[in-house]
Amino acid sequence: MSATSDLSALLRIITNGITAIESSCAKRGVHYPSLDDALTLDSVAIQESLVEEALPVIAAAYQVVATLMSPQSFQQKMLYGQTVAIGVAEAGHVAEILREAGPKGLHASEIAKHTTLDPRRLAHCLRILTTLHVFKETSPDVFTNNRVSAVLDTGKTVKEIVADPQAKYDGAPGLAALTGTNTDEFLKGAGHAVAMLTDPATSHSQEPVDSPLQRAFGKKMGLFDWYDLPENQFRLRRFGNAMRGVQWKASILGGFDWSALPQGSVVVDVGGGLGGLDLDLAKEHKHLKYIYQDRPQTVEQADKMWRDQGNQDVIDGIVKFQPHDFFGPQPVENAAVFLMRYILHDWSDPYCIKILSQLRASATPDTKLVVIDALLQNNCPSDGKWKHIRGGEAEIAPAPLLPNFGIAKSDEAYVDILLMSVTNTQERTLDEVNALFEATGWKLERVHRFPPPSIPQVVAVPA
Numbered sequence: 522m523s524a525t526s527d528l529s530a531l532l533r534i535i536t537n538g539i540t541a542i543e544s545s546c547a548k549r550g551v552h553y554p555s556l557d558d559a560l561t562l563d564s565v566a567i568q569e570s571l572v573e574e575a576l577p578v579i580a581a582a583y584q585v586v587a588t589l590m591s592p593q594s595f596q597q598k599m600l601y602g603q604t605v606a607i608g609v610a611e612a613g614h615v616a617e618i619l620r621e622a623g624p625k626g627l628h629a630s631e632i633a634k635h636t637t638l639d640p641r642r643l644a645h646c647l648r649i650l651t652t653l654h655v656f657k658e659t660s661p662d663v664f665t666n667n668r669v670s671a672v673l674d675t676g677k678t679v680k681e682i683v684a685d686p687q688a689k690y691d692g693a694p695g696l697a698a699l700t701g702t703n704t705d706e707f708l709k710g711a712g713h714a715v716a717m718l719t720d721p722a723t724s725h726s727q728e729p730v731d732s733p734l735q736r737a738f739g740k741k742m743g744l745f746d747w748y749d750l751p752e753n754q755f756r757l758r759r760f761g762n763a764m765r766g767v768q769w770k771a772s773i774l775g776g777f778d779w780s781a782l783p784q785g786s787v788v789v790d791v792g793g794g795l796g797g798l799d800l801d802l803a804k805e806h807k808h809l810k811y812i813y814q815d816r817p818q819t820v821e822q823a824d825k826m827w828r829d830q831g832n833q834d835v836i837d838g839i840v841k842f843q844p845h846d847f848f849g850p851q852p853v854e855n856a857a858v859f860l861m862r863y864i865l866h867d868w869s870d871p872y873c874i875k876i877l878s879q880l881r882a883s884a885t886p887d888t889k890l891v892v893i894d895a896l897l898q899n900n901c902p903s904d905g906k907w908k909h910i911r912g913g914e915a916e917i918a919p920a921p922l923l924p925n926f927g928i929a930k931s932d933e934a935y936v937d938i939l940l941m942s943v944t945n946t947q948e949r950t951l952d953e954v955n956a957l958f959e960a961t962g963w964k965l966e967r968v969h970r971f972p973p974p975s976i977p978q979v980v981a982v983p984a
């Protein structure tokens with residue numbers, strides 16, 4: 522097919538999608554948020570309700586860009602300029618400073634006064650971001666927030682942050698912390714990824730201690746042991762808070778039918794982090810019992826956080842905190858569900874096999890395993906291998922779009938490479954997850970899929 526006929530087909534996809542979005546908004550008497558609109562819960566809800574319509578448009582629009590831009594220029598956009606710039610903006614608390622400045626915005630020299638940054642360099646960092654629709658330049662070197670930069674806003678006052686920078690991310694939505702983590706330790710790891718992945722001594726390693734991040738910091742430790750080092754206290758705290766930045770992508774109340782579990786059934790959250798999942802579930806499904814497990818340090822942090830947030834009743838009633846190393850024998854032997862979110866992608870296959878084998882050894886014949894991790898989708902037509910499993914086949918985009926919806930469904934592909942840099946692991950395809958199940962006595966039962974950015978729930982039962 523020629524480029525012009527592809528472009529016409531892409532244009533039709535864009536026109537049809539936008540017409541559908543606009544007519545849905547008109548019927549409901551709402552307007553689709555523009556980049557200049559505030560990032561409010563209502564506007565996010567409108568955007569989320571139209572994800573299905575937006576996906577092909579996003580995929581098509583990016584394909585138009587890829588087609589029309591020179592290959593040289595398009596390829597160079599894949600380099601790291603924006604990563605550095607967003608890291609500087611986050612570290613300089615620019616989103617919070619600009620929120621306080623209001624709609625008139627602030628000159629870079631005024632923004633810089635609250636920080637240790639050089640105003641001219643700061644302006645240049647903000648400019649590349651405005652070029653990518655993050656922040657807005659309203660007059661030379663004067664910047665305001667827009668809907669995208671508002672994602673970096675912790676909601677705290679600048680005074681509060683400057684007085685106690687270590688607490689900047691506590692209780693905040695999480696994407697600022699995630700950006701800080703990504704542009705600090707993760708980016709340092711990424712800087713060593715090519716060397717690690719091409720070094721014959723490490724290129725095939727399955728060991729956490731060989732990760733590019735460890736190479737960057739000159740250590741030989743797993744990520745979580747590394748976070749426990751005294752010099753990484755702030756990073757550990759930020760990482761814990763950053764997990765809230767990915768929680769919104771992992772739907773827990775939809776999909777798996779929690780209400781169908783009998784009264785008093787035990788749900789074990791294995792590696793529960795700060796326990797956000799359990800809290801959501803415990804508030805909604807009070808007929809279940811929850812056992813939350815993690816490393817002792819994290820359990821202590823989560824327990825304190827839950828109590829500080831006034832969830833004493835929930836804890837007293839139905840939730841138990843339990844320090845547990847998931848590589849050791851699983852102490853709960855009557856679990857209705859073993860739940861694991863964002864766990865398997867942190868570990869290479871041999872380690873996942875250890876974790877899953879421990880769970881299998883403690884499972885009853887009726888135990889369900891619910892794995893919540895992104896699933897990578899190949900970028901070619903499906904061979905129909907998973908047709909017999911409910912939810913096994915991912916949606917394929919119509920031509921001329923890329924079969925896996927390209928940029929519109931690419932979050933997992935980005936995290937995949939991030940994991941290679943940070944934990945020496947990867948995201949997995951359904952085939953790859955299934956291989957882990959087969960190696961450990963679990964059988965794939967079904968996949969609950971959701972519109973992006975939500976990631977799927979993969980359910981398995983004892984084989």
Ligand SMILES: C[S@@+](CC[C@H](N)C(=O)[O-])C[C@H]1O[C@@H](n2cnc3c(N)ncnc32)[C@H](O)[C@@H]1O
Pocket residue numbers: 745764768791792793794795796797798814815816819845846847848861862863864867
């Ligand atoms: C990426 S976080 C995911 C947390 C949580 N499941 C969530 O979705 O927010 C991974 C979690 O695994 C925990 N973890 C790491 N190694 C562990 C181990 N050996 N035993 C138990 N938990 C572990 C970490 O402390 C961390 O809380």
